[in-house]
Amino acid sequence: MILVSQLRYRRLATLGALPRSTFRTPGAPYTTVFALLFIGLVVVMMGIDEDARISLYCAPLWAALLGIAYRISRPGSRAAGPRGSEALGGPHGAGDRAFAED
DSSP: OHHHHHHHHHHHHHHTSSOOOSSOOTTTTHHHHHHHHHHHHHHHHHHHSTTTHHHHHHHHHHHHHHHHHHHHHSTTOTTTOOOGGGGGTSTTOTHHHHTOOO
């Protein structure tokens, strides 16, 4: 995901749609393409190896579970409920009532 995002950013920055970064990635875009090809080769090799194939089959399921867990737990999600000090009953937590002056 990061490699694909980096390629898209570079393309848009070259077109002038985004500001160019002051940090130049060494060897870009060739190193990014090489890394994507290497990951593709690893996936193909996992498909060829009978013992590693189960990992390849389980990867989409694992990604779906992580995505669902993220959607449920992110701030602003109704399913997540109150977070942090809000769960304790106030903007400063439960301790704000203990030290409040009368």
